[in-house]
Amino acid sequence: MRHEIxxxxxxxxxxxxxxxxxxxxCEVGAMIAMSSGITVETTSRQRGGSGGIMKGLKRMFSGExxxxxxxxxxxxxxxxxxxxxxxGDVMSHPLDSATLIVQGSSxxxxxxxxxxDTSWQGFGKALFSGESMxxxxxxxxxxxxxxxxxxxxxxxxxxHYTVDTGHIVAFEDSLTFKIGKAGQSLIGSFLxxxxxxxxxxxxxxxxxQSHNPPSFGKLLGPKLRPR
Amino acid sequence: xxxxxxxxxxxxxxxxxxxxxxxxxxxxxxxxSMSSDIQMSTRWNGGFFQAVLRxxxxxxxxxxxxxxxxxxxxxxxxxxxPGDMECIELDGNTMYLQPGAYIACEPTVNLGxxxxxxxxxxxxxxxxxxxxxxxxxxxxxAYGGIFEREITDEYIVDTGHLVGxxxxxxxxxxxxxxxxxxxxxxxxxxxxxxxxxxxYLQSRSIGGLTAWVNARIY
Numbered sequence: 001m002r003h004e005i006x007x008x009x010x011x012x013x014x015x016x017x018x019x020x021x022x023x024x025x026c027e028v029g030a031m032i033a034m035s036s037g038i039t040v041e042t043t044s045r046q047r048g049g050s051g052g053i054m055k056g057l058k059r060m061f062s063g064e065x066x067x068x069x070x071x072x073x074x075x076x077x078x079x080x081x082x083x084x085x086x087x088g089d090v091m092s093h094p095l096d097s098a099t100l101i102v103q104g105s106s107x108x109x110x111x112x113x114x115x116x117d118t119s120w121q122g123f124g125k126a127l128f129s130g131e132s133m134x135x136x137x138x139x140x141x142x143x144x145x146x147x148x149x150x151x152x153x154x155x156x157x158x159x160h161y162t163v164d165t166g167h168i169v170a171f172e173d174s175l176t177f178k179i180g181k182a183g184q185s186l187i188g189s190f191l192x193x194x195x196x197x198x199x200x201x202x203x204x205x206x207x208x209q210s211h212n213p214p215s216f217g218k219l220l221g222p223k224l225r226p227r
Numbered sequence: 228x229x230x231x232x233x234x235x236x237x238x239x240x241x242x243x244x245x246x247x248x249x250x251x252x253x254x255x256x257x258x259x260s261m262s263s264d265i266q267m268s269t270r271w272n273g274g275f276f277q278a279v280l281r282x283x284x285x286x287x288x289x290x291x292x293x294x295x296x297x298x299x300x301x302x303x304x305x306x307x308x309p310g311d312m313e314c315i316e317l318d319g320n321t322m323y324l325q326p327g328a329y330i331a332c333e334p335t336v337n338l339g340x341x342x343x344x345x346x347x348x349x350x351x352x353x354x355x356x357x358x359x360x361x362x363x364x365x366x367x368x369a370y371g372g373i374f375e376r377e378i379t380d381e382y383i384v385d386t387g388h389l390v391g392x393x394x395x396x397x398x399x400x401x402x403x404x405x406x407x408x409x410x411x412x413x414x415x416x417x418x419x420x421x422x423x424x425x426x427y428l429q430s431r432s433i434g435g436l437t438a439w440v441n442a443r444i445y
Contacts, residue, residue: 010237
C-alpha cells in the first residue's frame, strides 16, 4: 500500500494505491473517487474480526459513524481518493504495535491491521474539555490517516505541555492529560477567553490542529439567520 | 523572540519561541498550545475604559493575555478564521487595524482605540478602529489571503475587505458607479480610500460567506 497526501493543508486529499487483495478501512462518506476494481463492504465490524453492534454504537458516541467502509482491491494497481468533509489537513502516522488516541471525528482511514476501538476519557473531561466522552483508540500495526480542521503540527512532549480545548487531534498513549486552568487564577483564565485547557503529561508525540472549529462557529453563528 | 508564521495563506498560525524573560501579548482565546514553562496572565485590554470602549465599539475583547516565561518556552498562537496572517514591525509609527484583525504583539507595542468615523461605519468597518503604535512586532490576520498595496491617490475597495491601513489614509464611502450599477452590479457601497499610504486587504470577506450561507439555509 502506497499513499500520497496532496493539496495540504487547506483542501487536502489522500490518494492510496491498493494492490490486489489489499484493503483499507475508511470513515463512511470519505471516498471521493476510486478505480472500478475496488469493492466496498459496509459493516459495523472490524475487517475479518470482532466487533458488532456494540462497537458500532460506541463509535457513534466518539463522534464517528456506526458503520465502517472496507475497500478491497480485486485487481492489481487500484487507486482510491479520500477527503474529509471539513477544510483541513490530513496526516499519516504509521503504527508498529503501538496505540494512538484520536479525537472523535478525526479518524479518516487505516490499514486493516489496526483495530479501531473507543477509549473512555471520563465524564469530567468530556464535560469540561469540550471534547467527546469517547475517543477513538487505534492500535496495531499499519498506516493510520487522521484529518483535522486547520493545519496539523506535531509536538514532542517531554514532561508537561498545555493545549487549548478544541486543538487536540491525536496523541500517543504514553501521554495522559488532565483538565486545568490556563492561567494562575480560574477567573483570569475565563476572562482571558482561554478558560480550561488540557494539560498533558508524559513522553510522546502529540498532534494539534492550528484552528479550532468551535471558535470559528462562535464567530460565524451570530451572523447566520435562524432557520 | 523568534516567530514564524506557518501554513500561509489558508490556515496561518504563529509558532513563537520565547527566550528567558521575554513575553508576548495575544488576543483573547488566541493560544492554541504552549509549553508548561510559560505563564499566562490576563489583563484589561489597555485601561478599563479603553477596554470597555474597545469591546463595545471596536469588536475586540475586553481582555488580552500576556504570556511570560522565566526559563524560555514555546507557544502557538492562532486566529478563529481560516486565513492568512501578516507581521509588521513598528518603529515609532502607527497603524490602524480593523475590528477583529489584531492577533498578537510584543509588549512594547501600545494598543489604543481610534475614532474611525461614520464613513467607516456605513462601509461596514465599524465606528472605531484599533490603533497600534510604539516599537515592536504586531501580528494581524484576515479571512482569506492578505495582500498589500501602496496607494498614492484615490483607490476603491469593496466593503468588508479592508484589514489595516496607515494613518495617512482617509476613508470615504461612495457608490461603485451610478445608482443603477451600484445596486445591480452586486458591489453596492464601496470604500473610497485616499492616500498616500499603505493598505492591507483580504481576499475574502466574512460578510460574503455569511450571505452565501444564509441564502442556502431553509
